[in-house]
Amino acid sequence: MRKASFLRKQIDKVKPYFNSNPILHTVFDGLETFLFQPNETTTSKTHIKDGMDLKRTMVHVVIAMALCAAHGTMNIGHQHYASMGMFPGLFDGLLYKLTYGIIQFLPIFTVVHLVGLGIEFLFAASKGHAIEEGFLVSGFLIPLIMPPDIPLWMVAVATAFAVIIAKEAFGGTGMNILNVALTARVFVFFAYPTAISGDEVWIAQDYNIIHQIIGLPQVAFEHFGINKMPDGGWATMMVDGYTGATPLALAAKGGWPAVTEYYSLNDMIMGFIPGSVGEMNKLLIIAGAAFLVFTGIGSWRIMLSMLVGAIVMGILLNVIGGAMGLDQTAFVNVPWYYQLIMGSFFFAMAYMATDPVTAAQTESGKYIYGFLIGVVGMIVRVLNPAYPEGWMLAILLLNVFAPLIDHVIVNRNIKRRLARVG
């Protein structure tokens, strides 16, 4: 027998203490199986759900998202300092930007995992199951689609709502109808609309005790050449020529010319614009999507048909806008190829729509599912003045209809086969 490693010995040493309590045991078991392959056999009835190793799937998705997350974290800091007129160049003060981003991002990430995993642990313990890995991806996605300044209690409430109502009520991982991460976001969107919409929320403006301890430069620091405000408070004014509005908010007001006034094409593709953390760098997202397709986890059918749906609807809107005689400042007249690089289209396509649990399960159903997301998302984004972006609601809507699409496809196949065989 191989000599047990140091880590193995340490785990075995503390293991008996955790076996006394069912909740503690579930938690311990979940963490232990992360480090070591279990070699125990079940003593009571079996509770295997299926043979697929979920950890592989989940970890691959997390790998695919990691670069987007890293870029988005840096961009939080970049937007923060750029809005104050400091470090305007991309690579100036990179360390400061990254540190600031981490200080904003890490608490949200931690809260999501504490709340989400806590609830998962409780449910797993009460059911006598091992912990399901499903929350790994949701827990990674939720911080990526929240504004950087959002109060942490809102994140906690939204995560709890999504995990309990959208997932555990349906029986846990693999059983949910709606995408868990999107449910968390839609909850914040409808319950606390001011925290997630408007021009200010997408740029972090926090400067609190933590930032001070770590020693991040701030606008009010004298050696950066800007003084404190006359009343002694910190300067929070944005510099001239800077807007916190996302490209989509600008496009809704003044069409494509309004967008290019503030952001270059390069900024939008490389992801140096205000917005959600994850949706930033389109090239990294496409690389992540390619990785998912390559490893066979994300469905290329959904991604492709969603792209086609969005393009078709985008062209159609351009045609309608032209026919109505609207000028370039109308949202419908934003050229369709620019519609794709604004907002979170690629992020939603790569990581949200392809969720294997909530998407259509049949192969031809996936084409319909993706195409309709593209069409509906574009309609909601451009024609619905109530929402700045459409993909969240479009994906949730098609999540609702995915079982119906599958039902129709399956029944059609049965009929065809009967006609062929019978």
Next chain:
Amino acid sequence: MLEALNIFIQSAFIENMVLAYFLGMCSFLAVSKTVKTAFGLGLAVIFVLAMTTPINWAIKNFFLNEGALAWINPAWADVDLNFLGLIIYIAVIASFVQLVEMIVERFFPALYTSLGIFLPLITVNCSILGGTLFMITKEYNFWQSIPYGLGSGFGFFLAIVALAAIREKLRYSAVPAPLRGLGIAFIITGLMGIAFMSFMGIKIS
């Protein structure tokens, strides 16, 4: 034509009877266990709504409104029968439901037995009376009331079939015991309502 299409889309998606106004919940929740019965009930609701909404429009404008009876006898020009509105609308709806019931019983006996009491109960399905009453408050004319009735029915159809497909899928889920059946159906309805909010706020004129 474009106006009719707009009214149809608005009543089916933006102002969905079930998921925006939460009308017609009883049959929505009760008959959505399988897609097949939900499909049948949905078609019945489309038919009844599409027929009764314009007919009720005609009844209101030719018989019930103040002075509407003047075309029969000029002396009745000051008669106002609007207080009879609700009872007459329900009577019209009930007779159409009776018609549907006879057709379904004659031609689709299997569907008839699986729908059971919920087929005659379409009569008191609030979404159908709601269709007539919304049509009156929106002051539609006769040609507008036809796509409105059709669209409202289609919205109900879409919602109930989607819910049924989800509930069929849920048969393989480990829903916690206290939530099984109606409990989880309520939660799904709420989540579907959130998803349908994607259309709310779109203005098409």
